[in-house]
Amino acid sequence: MWPLLRSLVAPRLGNLLLLGVLVLLTVPSLTRGQPQPFKSFSPPDWGLTHLAIHNKTGEVYVGTVNWIFKLSSNLTKLRSHMTGPVVDNEKCYPPPSVQSCPHDLAQTTNVNKLLLIDYAQNRLIACGSTSQGICQFLRLDDLFKLGEPHHRKEHYLSSVTESGTMSGVIITSQHGPASNLFIGTPIDGKSEYFPTLSSRKLMSNEENADMFSFVYQDEFVSSQLKIPSDTLSKFPAFDIYYIYGFSSEQFVYYLTMQLDTQLTSPDASGEQFFTSKIVRLCVDDSKFYSYVEFPIGCTKDGVEYRLIQDAYLSHPGKQLADSLGISEDEDILFTVFSQGQKNRAKPPKESALCLFTLRRIKEKIKERIQSCYRGEGKLSLPWLLNKELACINSPLQIDDNFCGQDFNQPLGGTSTIEGIPLFIDKEDGMTSVAAYDYHGNTVAFTGTRNGRMKKILVNSVSPTHPALLYENLVVSDGSSPILRDLLFSPDLQHIYTLSDKQVSRVPVESCEQYTTCGQCLGSKDPHCGWCVLHNMCSRKDRCERADEPQRFASDWRQCVELSVHPKNISVTMSQVQLVLEARNVPDLSAGVNCSFEGYVETDGHIQGSRIYCLSPSAHNVIPITRNKGDKRMVKLYLKSKETGKTFAGVDFVFYNCSVHSSCLSCVNGSFPCHWCKYRHICTQNANDCSFQEGRVNVSE
Template identity: 80%
Template sequence: MWLLRLKPHLSVSIWTLVLLGNAWLPLSEGTPKSSSPFRTFQVTDWSLTHLVVHNKTGEVYVGAINRIYKLASNLTLMRTHVTGPVDDNEKCYPPPSVQSCPHGLVSTNNVNKLLLVDYSGNRLIACGSASQGICQFLRLDDLFKLGEPHHRKEHYLSSVNESGTMSGVIIEVQNGQNKLFIGTPIDGKSEYFPTLSSRKLMDSEENAEMFGFVYQDEFVSSQLKIPSDTLSKFPTFDIYYIYSFSSEQFVYYLTLQLDTQLTSPDSTGEQFFTSKVVRLCVDDPKFYSYVEFPIGCVRDGTEYRLIQDAYLSKPGKALARQLGISEDEDILFTVFSQGQKNRVKPPKESVLCLFTLKKIKDKIKERIQSCYRGEGKLSLPWLLNKELGCINSPLQIDDNFCGQDFNQPLGGTVPIEGMPLFVDKEDGMTSVAAYDYRGHTVVFAGTRSGKIKKVSASGIMAMDLLGSFIFCWYMCLPLLHKTDTFSTKLSLRMMALLFQQEPKNSDNCA
């Protein structure tokens, strides 16, 4: 699955999907345009926010403001589903469709914040910002609306309308209950929304248990809320979920949040942010396995702590040999901006980094083992609001340990550092994708200025997207016209997908 998220500070009037292939048919809302060396899908009315590609059919689903689009693998428009605008007011809880609201309703855009393919249910999950963040289930074939659960508080995920800050992972359970892990900012509304939760994914869209917590009793449930004490001290505290994935028996999130250790509670002071890797066991309904670690990269003494994007991949044969790992192991490519300030408009200086999942797992295991020896504290100030000491226990902690009702939740204190591959001091990298071609790992990073940078073992080649010239690295593909950073990012993911095609003319390279 290929997922694109729009960064919140980007704003353009024309949005373009560009497929880098050998055909020459551009499309705009399904209407052909003049001849061009790309296939494109272009919209002028609504900003695009997310993209997923079906892993078997190659069909493309695009989330936008007020729209969901289905495209063929060549970007021909097949279906359009309208999600907004709707008459709404973010102060209305429950939403006005459920209960009459004393606040005035206005026509409100519905920003698509989450787009996932539920393969076992043959449906698309599209969650928006309107009506307190309810989701629609759409049939994959024709985007027919199968259901829109909105009557229970569990159906409201978050009213935050900033795209690229919510992330989800579907876990399919053989002969069991499928789950949906959701991470989202809450804009201070902890009484309404958990920031992290595990939800039931029912077969029927009308089932009353849809999106109910996987586990809930009087004291414990499958959710994590930002404490009111934290919000009282730091009113702007929130957690932004930049990327998520599952690996083996764990779910991981890469997040960006206010650093409460560096930021003064005084609202007039400077704000600092920190990036975290969050891990949960898939089969831990009580969230006893919750662990988070600061994560980042350092190059030549400069710290890069603001996560922009990430991409889970496998190493090619050459890279696996260099890293000393198996080709079957997971690796993580990441992009960080320099420093810890300015989340919305981060510094242009950025770094492309590599993590092995083995290193992340080993660091987490070492931290858990240390805590179960009674060493140190839980070190999770934003969640616990006090320092609690670790409790000594004879339990043996292995790679698959999923927590107990003590020594949790647990935070790391020393950042897990990635391997810096390339520093960009001018363009500001915002996205990353990777692909293994004949044993070689190719990494592409999109920038704010509309460039794609290719990083390989032999170095870097930057390609300005102002023209339609051809570049070659194991194969030839035409470059797209420069339109905006978003199309670069979206095309970046399409590039990674389409690089699996063999080149037709590998000698025609410039």
């Protein structure tokens, strides 16, 4: 498939025909069962970078190189909007569209670096890499361009072209019409042009002169943080990469990766080490006095995982909440870290899924602030403060909601906030994560660098009840890593994955791939149970009358067990009464039939816990046993008259004595056959041998 698409790459701008390709990928589950078709969307130019999903309509927005797409929830292309190439040169500041530039200009691809839905204004914010990193505002309905502010320095966010390094959080204002946009971005050494972290005004009118201006600015302080030039002169490669941003209560948080200036030697020839941080600001702190950052990571069996790959804010299901000792409505943070502190761009494939509670993060930050306000230690933020400043003693009361003063800030944590390691992957290299609560079960989904998705059940943080990897799927071409935007559909039935080549819509469960009760419940998929009378593996809400006793099995010990007596009869015996006993069956008052592997059905009569059936007539036995040797084993099924489905089966044998041509084979078999001495025939019925000749039924 890919080579075919590759031939469509790089069309000329003048006669561009963009064909969004919707393909139905048949991808095998790597556990068991049937292949499953996943809907997917692949634009011919590839270069996908970001995904956003509308929380009401379920419509899908895709950011790519030079394009923004709008797709339906089943990934049919609805609209497209071209964002590039743009005549540009990244040395031109301001961009050539604003003033002439002495540098050579060329057609430059525009990489989508930020894709956010601004629900309050019914628009999409799409920020690119060209023209010093300006943003477009697109109407959600049809991607019509509402505006593209590009005249003022505040409109230029960063000319860095690497996607997956910039993060934005929209905070809807409680007090006025304008919202705020917190933006974190790497700056590629251009600290005179771009802050690394800032809070901007989001105006309702896209052409408003205040659009993207700092929430607060005077001659001394503003809603921004710049990387100091001293830091860049000492460490020219220093930058901050914003991996994930979110708001919780009255705070906005970022998970970042940056050069570790403590471990990396200033001369460029030495090895580079990176550290991951969690950054926190109060959403209403326009002067950034509340800025705190802490190193973050997790450790398992003495191995440190310090390179943040992705994170996802969620709530725990009941079982996990109980294990953590928190309530189900508290925020928790799932994270994926790669091992060690080297190779930011190509981290080791050894990776860890870890868990943090926001309660614990807030406690650690509060303890650090309280300690500093007691005058203990230093501010400990070497990349931001070019000299070590001591904490100042102050009688202020520091509670959970403290948002800083003009002293004892910005503040760095001196110890690492350690997460709880849940699952270690040494094979595939986890790259992304999302999680949700399904009926009290917490399910984490992780994407990997080789295009797989792992489904992991996390119901406990106890070492005696570890997280369980219960399914491992291929969801995209093996050479394409799953990127960070792993997002659920609003109804939580599907999860969307993104690689640089395609968007895929993957069901959160594929219960139907399991064809027996044992397989279904042995899979440990918390979504799946056995719908008894429909003989299928499904969610409980897809099983008719599932709340009635024994109609829906959620534990393998509840699978139906069937026995029959006798277990075998001769092919010459007609309409023998069989007694079946079934365990774990629901009310069968609607009636059952006995089905002999689909050859013939007979009526079942229910008396208490027993079902009485007649075996087939001799005439009907012939097609079942013809040319099958001395025995024919069939499945004897119970078939529900209510659903028309067979729902329990047991092995049943028709044996044929007459095929034996020697005394030994006749009487040494497993079945009650008799050898007539003089006529040399083997028979089930001893009366077939005349009295005078006698018979043999043991080895004589």
